[in-house]
Amino acid sequence: MNRSLRLGVNIDHVATIRNARGGRHPDPVRAASLAADSGADGITAHLREDRRHISDEDIDRLMDAINLPLNLEMAATPEMVEIALRHKPHAACIVPERREERTTEGGLDVVGNKAGLSPLVGALGAAGIRVSLFIEPDLHQIDAARAVGARVVELHTGAYCDAAFGPRREQELARVVVAARHAEAIGLECHAGHGLSYDTVLPIAEIATIVELNIGHFLIGEAIFIGLEDSIRQMRQLMTQARA
Numbered sequence: 001m002n003r004s005l006r007l008g009v010n011i012d013h014v015a016t017i018r019n020a021r022g023g024r025h026p027d028p029v030r031a032a033s034l035a036a037d038s039g040a041d042g043i044t045a046h047l048r049e050d051r052r053h054i055s056d057e058d059i060d061r062l063m064d065a066i067n068l069p070l071n072l073e074m075a076a077t078p079e080m081v082e083i084a085l086r087h088k089p090h091a092a093c094i095v096p097e098r099r100e101e102r103t104t105e106g107g108l109d110v111v112g113n114k115a116g117l118s119p120l121v122g123a124l125g126a127a128g129i130r131v132s133l134f135i136e137p138d139l140h141q142i143d144a145a146r147a148v149g150a151r152v153v154e155l156h157t158g159a160y161c162d163a164a165f166g167p168r169r170e171q172e173l174a175r176v177v178v179a180a181r182h183a184e185a186i187g188l189e190c191h192a193g194h195g196l197s198y199d200t201v202l203p204i205a206e207i208a209t210i211v212e213l214n215i216g217h218f219l220i221g222e223a224i225f226i227g228l229e230d231s232i233r234q235m236r237q238l239m240t241q242a243r244a
């Protein structure tokens with residue numbers, strides 16, 4: 001079966017550049033609108049507890065201005081749950097968050113935090129928000145994600161992308177393949193993301209049991225050289241090629 005593969009464009013780092021000067025340019029909402037015109041199927045934005053990139057106002061404006069589904073990445077905190085329930089985005093992706101980290105390093109420990117996550121996943125799900133959990137490609141974490149009521153898992157591809165080309169990367173890819181198969185086998189929708197670039201996306205996009213990729217940092221960085229539209233279009237093309 002040749003399932004389609006959705007592209008969620010993560011616009012966080014447009015806000016990172018804006019915030020370096022504290023003004024309004026470049027505007028992540030404008031980037032989201034351009035992404036919609038360039039082949040994105042969804043917009044992803046991470047409202048971090050420290051608000052280092054996306055702001056509360058950005059989320060307000062994205063909800064108003066963008067026709068694509070919004071995937072709100074958020075930590076498992078009461079503040080973030082309240083914000084998600086107020087906005088009711090199409091989807092929420094629960095991610096681990098540490099203030100001192102540069103980016104989301106590693107996946108959520110669902111196995112060790114079932115009791116904390118269950119009510120939160122339940123509350124978001126009851127509000128009609130599709131909940132995914134951002135986890136390492138680990139079968140125990142996937143089983144735990146289903147046990148706490150998530151409908152979707154997003155597999156962290158950071159270790160695969162960071163591994164040197166060769167056997168190490170093949171080994172990390174194999175973990176993602178096995179995990180994606182397992183997720184589907186137990187009835188979960190499977191997404192993937194983190195660190196993906198033109199050089200690393202093809203083998204991940206070829207995994208038929210993955211239906212969505214969320215990609216940000218590389219696309220925004222590449223936009224400096226070739227523009228955001230082309231940066232996204234080329235990624236979209238590689239994803240389509242992988243599924244052909």
Ligand code: PXP
Nearest residue numbers: 104134193194195214215216217
């Ligand atoms: N998916 C999740 C859950 C993330 O936290 C991130 C990073 O914010 C991404 C995807 C995108 O990663 P990158 O910016 O490295 O493409």
